[in-house]
């Protein structure tokens with residue numbers, strides 16, 4: 001296929017089922033459910049404008065696909081618009097012709113149009129995505145737990161069922177300091193994702209106080225990737241899960257969940273600090289403005305953060321530093337690099353910058369695509 005003939009486009013509504021078939025054939029062979037059930041808010045008619053396909057010359061056969069799923073993430077001092085990219089795949093017969101490159105460029109352009117601050121994706125093809133400016137960044141803490149202390153709230157009730165009021169789940173979810181904006185209907189769809197278990201904990205008066213979700217389609221089996229509730233209640237629920245299911249689970253949580261991390265590390269067989277995903281800054285100026293506002297909320301009004309001739313200049317007052325590479329900057333903004341680890345930032349300035357960086361961020365299991 002000639003490069004100029006490769007024109008990515010959004011599927012028409014009548015093509016959605018064909019897209020689902022293409023994705024199932026290439027990414028979900030031998031599973032009993034359509035991939036749209038796994039990603040109900042991404043592979044859906046409501047998100048068609050953010051899907052990008054390339055077909056053969058007859059326009060009949062889909063050769064390649066990628067999608068963008070934008071969402072809003074609330075953190076204590078800033079609201080971010082994040083674009084998640086997923087289901088990037090090319091038919092084996094059409095690989096190495098630049099098709100995924102075109103679809104990715106199209107998704108990145110869509111993220112730009114929709115004013116996403118940054119883009120995140122999950123893949124083990126790091127080198128492929130580095131060419132587009134993605135870098136492994138952010139944190140994902142995981143703890144393998146096989147033994148838990150006895151349940152503290154003995155008169156509370158526990159349940160393993162997806163038949164729960166989505167509004168009650170959403171209420172607990174919204175108590176996280178970092179969360180994405182979800183509707184009750186979206187939570188309802190997430191609760192119906194196949195091959196997942198939802199565990200809940202209730203007061204004797206039938207009030208939901210904690211939930212935990214294991215599995216998500218073909219992914220995250222034996223991983224608790226979604227949860228909500230106070231730390232003691234979530235730990236009680238975890239004790240119930242381990243005791244009733246009689247197998248170890250890996251609990252995933254964000255960097256900023258300090259109390260929970262401390263408690264989990266005391267009971268875990270082993271733990272790991274991984275990356276949140278491959279992240280690309282989409283609009284440097286807009287993100288820099290948001291970061292400076294976060295510093296302002298902490299009382300610092302003289303933070304410098306700008307891009308000049310491709311280099312990033314940052315610092316406090318007149319104490320300025322340069323990073324030549326945006327990838328290094330991504331790791332500084334989202335972690336895991338700490339300001340002190342850079343080795344060249346003066347102590348006073350490092351102390352100020354660490355008030356806000358790394359940004360607290362977590363893209364919860366149900367939001368990943």
Ligand SMILES: CC(C)(COP(=O)(O)OP(=O)(O)OC[C@H]1O[C@@H](n2cnc3c(N)ncnc32)[C@H](O)[C@@H]1OP(=O)(O)O)[C@@H](O)C(=O)NCCC(=O)NCCS
Pocket residue numbers: 064086087088089090091094095096097098099100101102122123124125127128
């Ligand atoms: C990874 C994947 C999506 C790439 O799709 P693709 O359409 O082959 O991608 P491209 O053609 O744009 O680029 C692939 C490679 O071909 C090279 N390439 C692009 N155009 C080329 C051309 N005309 N001639 C030769 N090579 C070319 C690219 O530089 C790239 O090189 P790299 O692998 O060394 O980075 C595809 O291999 C795939 O579907 N894999 C299985 C699913 C998967 O793993 N998806 C990722 C998880 S979401």
